[in-house]
Amino acid sequence: MAQIPNLDNAPLNLAALREQSQKDLLNILKSIRGKKCVVIDPKLAGTLSLILQTSLLKEYGAELRLLSAEPLQTECAKILYLVRSELKFMKLIASQIKNDEPKGLQREFFLYFVPRRTVACEKILEEEKVHQKLTLGEYPLYLVPLDEDVICFELDHSLQECLIEGDTSSVWHVAKAIHKLEFAFGVIPNVRAKGVASTKAAELLNSMQQEDPVNMDDMGTPEINTVILLDREVDLVTPMCSQLTYEGLLDEMLQINNGSVEVDATIMGAQQDGKKVKVPLNSSDKLYKEIRDLNFEVVVQVLRQKATSIQQDYAEVKSTNTQSVSELKDFVKRLHSLPEIARHVHLAQHLQSFTGKPSFHARLDIEQTILEVQNFEICFEYIEEMIHKQEPIENVLRLLVLLSLTNAGLPKKNFDYLRREILHSYGFEHMPLLYNLEKAGLFKRQESRSNWIGITRALQLIVDVNDTANPSDISYIFSGYAPLSIRLVQHAVRSGWRSIEELLKLLPGPHLDLKRGSSAINSSLDVHQGLGLQQSIDRVGHRSLVLVVFIGGVTFAEIAALRFLSSQEGMGYDFLVATTKVVNGNTILRPIITNSKEVMI
Amino acid sequence: MGRIQYAAVARGAVVMAEHGDAAFPNAGAVARQILDRLSAGDGGGGGDCNISYTQDLHVFHVKRTDGVTALCMADDAAGRRIPFAFLEDIHGRFVKTYGRAALTALAYAMNDEFSRVLGQQMDYYSNDPNADRISRMRGEMDQVRNVMIDNIDKVLERGDRLELLVDKTATMQGNTMRFKRQARRFRNTVWWRNVKLTAASVFILLVIIYIVLVYMCHGFTLPSCI
Numbered sequence: 001m002a003q004i005p006n007l008d009n010a011p012l013n014l015a016a017l018r019e020q021s022q023k024d025l026l027n028i029l030k031s032i033r034g035k036k037c038v039v040i041d042p043k044l045a046g047t048l049s050l051i052l053q054t055s056l057l058k059e060y061g062a063e064l065r066l067l068s069a070e071p072l073q074t075e076c077a078k079i080l081y082l083v084r085s086e087l088k089f090m091k092l093i094a095s096q097i098k099n100d101e102p103k104g105l106q107r108e109f110f111l112y113f114v115p116r117r118t119v120a121c122e123k124i125l126e127e128e129k130v131h132q133k134l135t136l137g138e139y140p141l142y143l144v145p146l147d148e149d150v151i152c153f154e155l156d157h158s159l160q161e162c163l164i165e166g167d168t169s170s171v172w173h174v175a176k177a178i179h180k181l182e183f184a185f186g187v188i189p190n191v192r193a194k195g196v197a198s199t200k201a202a203e204l205l206n207s208m209q210q211e212d213p214v215n216m217d218d219m220g221t222p223e224i225n226t227v228i229l230l231d232r233e234v235d236l237v238t239p240m241c242s243q244l245t246y247e248g249l250l251d252e253m254l255q256i257n258n259g260s261v262e263v264d265a266t267i268m269g270a271q272q273d274g275k276k277v278k279v280p281l282n283s284s285d286k287l288y289k290e291i292r293d294l295n296f297e298v299v300v301q302v303l304r305q306k307a308t309s310i311q312q313d314y315a316e317v318k319s320t321n322t323q324s325v326s327e328l329k330d331f332v333k334r335l336h337s338l339p340e341i342a343r344h345v346h347l348a349q350h351l352q353s354f355t356g357k358p359s360f361h362a363r364l365d366i367e368q369t370i371l372e373v374q375n376f377e378i379c380f381e382y383i384e385e386m387i388h389k390q391e392p393i394e395n396v397l398r399l400l401v402l403l404s405l406t407n408a409g410l411p412k413k414n415f416d417y418l419r420r421e422i423l424h425s426y427g428f429e430h431m432p433l434l435y436n437l438e439k440a441g442l443f444k445r446q447e448s449r450s451n452w453i454g455i456t457r458a459l460q461l462i463v464d465v466n467d468t469a470n471p472s473d474i475s476y477i478f479s480g481y482a483p484l485s486i487r488l489v490q491h492a493v494r495s496g497w498r499s500i501e502e503l504l505k506l507l508p509g510p511h512l513d514l515k516r517g518s519s520a521i522n523s524s525l526d527v528h529q530g531l532g533l534q535q536s537i538d539r540v541g542h543r544s545l546v547l548v549v550f551i552g553g554v555t556f557a558e559i560a561a562l563r564f565l566s567s568q569e570g571m572g573y574d575f576l577v578a579t580t581k582v583v584n585g586n587t588i589l590r591p592i593i594t595n596s597k598e599v600m601i
Numbered sequence: 602m603g604r605i606q607y608a609a610v611a612r613g614a615v616v617m618a619e620h621g622d623a624a625f626p627n628a629g630a631v632a633r634q635i636l637d638r639l640s641a642g643d644g645g646g647g648g649d650c651n652i653s654y655t656q657d658l659h660v661f662h663v664k665r666t667d668g669v670t671a672l673c674m675a676d677d678a679a680g681r682r683i684p685f686a687f688l689e690d691i692h693g694r695f696v697k698t699y700g701r702a703a704l705t706a707l708a709y710a711m712n713d714e715f716s717r718v719l720g721q722q723m724d725y726y727s728n729d730p731n732a733d734r735i736s737r738m739r740g741e742m743d744q745v746r747n748v749m750i751d752n753i754d755k756v757l758e759r760g761d762r763l764e765l766l767v768d769k770t771a772t773m774q775g776n777t778m779r780f781k782r783q784a785r786r787f788r789n790t791v792w793w794r795n796v797k798l799t800a801a802s803v804f805i806l807l808v809i810i811y812i813v814l815v816y817m818c819h820g821f822t823l824p825s826c827i
Contacts, residue, residue, distance in 0.1 A: 304770035311763050317750065325742060328749045335756055338763070345766050345773075352773050378791050 004050060005259060005282040010148040011545050011574045012185060012223060018145055022052045028080070028112055028139060029060040037076035038062045039096075041083040044114060046258040047154050050144050067092055071099040081111045082139060084154075085118045094128035112137045115173065142177040143578065146259055148283050150559060153177050155580035159232050159552035160591050162197050163440040170580060171197045174551055175204035177578070178227065181547070182214045186222025188547065191516055192492045195231025195509035197551045202229055202512050209516070224576070225544040228492045232552025232583075234507050235485040236442065240402040240585045241367050242360075243557040244479050246299045247281070247292040249351050251556050252584050256281060267350045269342065279343060287340040293560035295468040295476050296355060299348055306341050310334060363399070364479070370402050371481050372462055373453055379403055380414060387421045393430070393593065396422070398585040401442045409446035433596035440592070441508070451506040458503050459487040474561040486561040489548055493573055546573045553583030603679020604727040605687055606659070607632065608719045610695050610711070611670045612703060614640040618695070618711045620719035625659075628674050635661055636670065651685065664688040669696060669703050679727075682735070687726040694718060 007015040025048075029036070038057065040048065045066060057064065063076055067083060069092060083089040093111065100107055111134045113121065125131040146152050158170035178201070182188060187209065193202040232239070243252055254261045259282045265275040283289045287306075291299045313331055354360060366382050369375055383403065386396045400418065404410055410418070419434050437443040456462050461482045463475040475482035491500050497513045504511045548562060554577060562575040581587075607628035609619035614636045621628045635654060654661040662684040664671045671688040696703065699711060757763050818826040 300770065300773045304767070304773070307763065307766045307770050311767050314753070314757070314763060317753065325746055325749070328746060328753075332749065332753060332756075335753065338756070342766055345769050349769055349773055375791070 004053070005145060005147045006284040007145055007148055009283070010145070011576055014145040014148070014151070017143070017181075017184065018051055021141055021144070022056075024139060024141070025052070026056075026060060028082075028137065029057070029062055032078055032080060032108075032110060034078060035061045035063065035076050036078040036080050037065055037072070037074040038080045038082060039065045039067050039072065039093075041067045041086075041089055043154075043156065044082060044084055047141070047144055050146065050258055051141075069095070072096050077106065078108045079110065081109070082114065083111070085113045085116065085121050087120060087124055090121050090124040091128070094125060094130045097130045097133060098128075108135070109133050110135045110137065112139045114139045115142050115176075116140065142173065142180055146282075146582070149563070149574075149576050150582075151177075151576065151578040152582065153578065153580045157591065158197075158580040159583075159588060160595070162231075162552065163233060163442075164436050164592070168197065168200065171201050171551065172204060174229075174549065174580065175201045175208060178205055178547075178549065179208045179212070179214075181224070182209075182222075185224055187214050187516060188222060188224045188227045189516055190226040190496075191229070191512070191514050192226065192497060193229040193512040194488060194497075194504060194507065195229070195234045195511075195551070197231050197233075197509075198229035198549070199510050199512045201549075201551060202514070206516065223545060224547050225573075226493065227547040227549060228489055229549045229551060230485055230488065231509055232550060232554075232588075233441075234488070234509060235483070236588075237371070237402060237405050238483040238485055238558060239553070239555050239583055239588055240398045240405070241371070241478055241481060241557075242364060243477070243555060243584065244295050244297075245293055245477055245557050245560045246296055246348070246351075247560065248477070248556040248584070249296055249355065250281065250347065251582070252586065253351055253354050254347075255587075256556070256582070261347075263347070263350065268346045279347070285340060287337060287344060291344065293477075293563050295471075295479065296348075296351065298469050299344075300352070301469070303341065303345055303348060306337075307345070310338065310341075363395075366399060367402065368480060370399070370406055371456070373406055373450070373456075376403075376407070383418065384421065387418070387425050390425050393422075393426050394586050394589050397437070397443070397589050397593075401437070401585075401589070404443045406450065406452040407446060408448055408450035408452070409444040411446050415445045429597060430593075433593055436592055436596055455484070455503065455506055458500070459484065459491075461487060471564070474564055477557045477560055477564075483555075483558050483561055485550070486558055486565070489546075489562070489575075490565065493546055543572050543574050545576060547576045547578060550577070550579040553581045553588065554579040555584055556582065603676050603683065605673050605675045605679060605684060605723045607674040608687070608691065608723055609672045610691065610715065610719075611636050611672065612668060612706065613670075615706075615708050617703065617706050617709065618715035618719065619709075620716045620723065625674070628659075631656060632661065632672055632674070635663065635672065639663065639665070639670070653681065660684075662688060664692060666692060667696070671695070673723075683726055687722060690726070691719060691722055694722075 007018065029038075045064075054064065062080075063074060065072065065074065067081070067089060072079065081093050083093070097109060109130075111125075113136070116138050117136060122131065122136070125134065141154070143151050143153055153170075153174060155170045155173055158174075161167035161170055174197075178188075191202050191205070193199045243249060247256070250256055250261055254263060260278050260280045262276050262278050265277050268277055268279070270277070281288055281292070291302055294302065313334065317328065317331060362382075366379055370379050379399075380403070383396065383399050386399070409415070422430060422434065434443065438445075459482070461475075461484060463473055463480060463482055468476050468479070473482060474486055477483065488500075491497075497504055497511055543566075550558070559577050559582075562577060566573060566575050606625050607619070607621040609616050609629070609632050611617060614633070616629075616633065616636070619629060619632070639650075639652075649666050650663070651665075652663050654663070659674050659676055660679075661672065661674050662681070664685060669692060671692040673684055673687060675684045695711075695715060698715070699706070703711075814823055814826065815821055818824065
């Protein structure tokens with residue numbers, strides 16, 4: 001039941017990366033002697049739970065607090081702030097420090113920025129006149145393993161910053177994180193990028209290699225064969241669709257945070273009302289690993305098979321007396337998986353209370369119709385009806401964005417009409433929201449003909465799914481729609497961008513395809529022929545590893561598609577996913593909605 | 602359950618102790634004949650052996666180890682496992698009690714003391730089912746098995762009941778509808794709705810035209826226009 005994921009089967013030695021992060025943090029704690037109070041920003045607390053147990057911090061004399069607007073309540077004389085480099089946290093820290101001054105408390109203050117200090121943050125500390133009281137440092141936590149094959153950069157707002165605010169600092173962080181991977185696993189020879197941020201990150205990666213080169217002489221063949229960088233902006237259609245995998249549905253309905261989901265205890269079969277339980281969801285749970293990427297239709301069948309199988313074995317044990325002790329022992333071992341089955345039966349039952357509704361199916365139908373660009377009028381009417389019913393605005397906006405993306409915007413008449421209807425139904429305070437959506441290109445006026453039909457045909461995005469239990473294509477994940485982003489990955493892995501050059505121009509942002517460090521690799525192989533051969537033996541039997549980086553977020557459905565691809569017979573690659581954040585349509589739109597409201601205040 | 606009815610401990614043909622059931626007065630004489638034959642055949646009783654002789658309804662079991670012979674008579678029902686376990690037991694007790702004196706003792710020298718031990722052990726091995734180590738072990742295995750089944754029952758009761766889980770999954774399976782199949786039906790529904798809407802519009806239009814014509818042609822039968 002540990003929330004820290006088990007990385008024993010990871011395609012790379014991610015456990016070593018995590019241990020390094022643990023060591024860095026513990027060194028920070030050791031550098032401050034005696035008892036200390038560690039104040040962490042709330043988001044970072046979730047991230048740290050993926051790196052080390054909280055009990056380990058207490059062994060180093062650390063007392064934990066969450067950073068908030070309230071004065072700090074602790075007896076410790078030493079205060080360590082561990083926060084991400086965000087301006088609002090600086091104000092909170094300054095107000096807490098000022099709050100202590102009248103009390104005459106003799107405290108030492110330390111501030112460690114995650115992952116690095118920024119000039120803007122220090123400027124605010126100076127303006128608040130607390131800069132002199134603080135000892136500053138950095139905790140270089142650039143990437144966190146979420147699971148065996150998923151890495152997170154923990155850059156929650158990068159999509160919003162890039163699309164709306166024009167702040168591209170997160171691109172630097174992405175490049176820095178990949179560079180750190182290269183220090184551990186070698187320079188990645190093949191780089192393919194699509195999108196504004198991705199091409200910029202690729203160029204930054206090159207610059208970093210020149211400024212602070214990874215020494216290839218110390219290692220042989222790089223472990224990562226190819227890195228493919230994709231902007232979320234290139235394919236915003238996929239996150240707006242309803243995910244139909246078990247894990248994707250859990251994220252949509254219950255929000256998966258840092259590899260776990262929080263639900264009412266009553267849902268999980270307990271009898272305590274009002275209490276919440278946290279259910280860890282990662283590869284350490286063998287049953288979850290088996291069912292997480294299946295279409296939800298199939299998950300129910302699998303759970304039923306398992307429960308029925310145990311029930312039949314149990315009936316056999318009770319009715320006959322011929323079972324030997326070793327057979328009973330085997331049965332008891334199978335009983336150990338019963339809590340897992342019970343847990344997922346409860347979660348699946350809870351999900352089905354959502355997916356069983358006619359409105360859910362109607363929504364799926366509309367999404368399918370939008371994707372196939374049929375019956376614009378029907379889709380328009382459905383969205384209009386949702387607005388009039390005052391459905392949750394996130395649900396309305398998801399369909400609206402989907403309709404706008406697949407039609408390259410809405411005709412002026414429809415566009416103006418829907419905007420007016422939204423303001424009437426949800427209030428004038430959503431005007432900045434509509435402006436921001438337009439600026440981001442999510443909901444805009446039609447100015448040119450749509451390329452979506454051409455793209456869907458060229459990449460075969462619309463596929464009829466005949467067998468969800470044994471699918472032959474990644475489109476089983478959306479019951480008929482293959483994620484555009486993963487189709488791009490399929491082509492990039494197979495033949496690079498060359499074969500789809502014309503198609504890439506139809507998608508937003510530039511693209512890039514380059515070989516890196518070839519001279520260095522050649523020279524290192526010449527000089528260290530034996531060493532190179534020795535190193536290459538390590539990956540004999542292992543397939544080539546492809547790192548797929550999503551800047552702006554990835555959905556669980558896309559991760560499932562990549563896992564499906566790597567499990568196919570003909571596929572010769574393993575995939576490792578790295579992303580700024582794991583997202584779905586709701587979590588993409590919600591920050592935009594929230595920020596738009598804040599602007600009004 | 603079989604019974605052991607006579608027992609003796611001897612060195613070669615010399616009986617040092619014996620105990621017999623009063624119902625079988627000839628057992629001792631037969632035993633001595635067997636011992637004489639064994640001694641003569643082996644050249645003085647040098648080798649170890651385990652052997653059984655059948656006479657009428659009884660079986661004589663003989664076990665010779667390290668120069669000391671243990672012998673007993675039992676009925677058929679006793680099988681072989683229990684009598685030989687008995688022989689091993691009394692042989693061990695005899696050697697432990699008398700040690701090397703057994704190798705030089707005169708006939709019946711230990712009978713006063715050991716006869717009682719022989720009687721007790723004959724009763725024990727005839728009546729107590731635990732005398733059979735394998736039967737005892739099998740009983741223990743059955744106990745372990747029952748304990749395991751009890752544990753399984755408790756596990757299943759403490760967590761969610763297994764039947765409840767199966768029922769839940771069955772209900773879920775019944776409720777699951779294929780996501781894709783709905784799409785076509787929905788489009789049909791909307792298409793039919795459009796058809797009805799169009800038909801209704803056309804009908805209303807016709808009605809309006811008819812009313813206008815009625816007005817212009819001065820009558821419901823449109824007399825002026827026909």
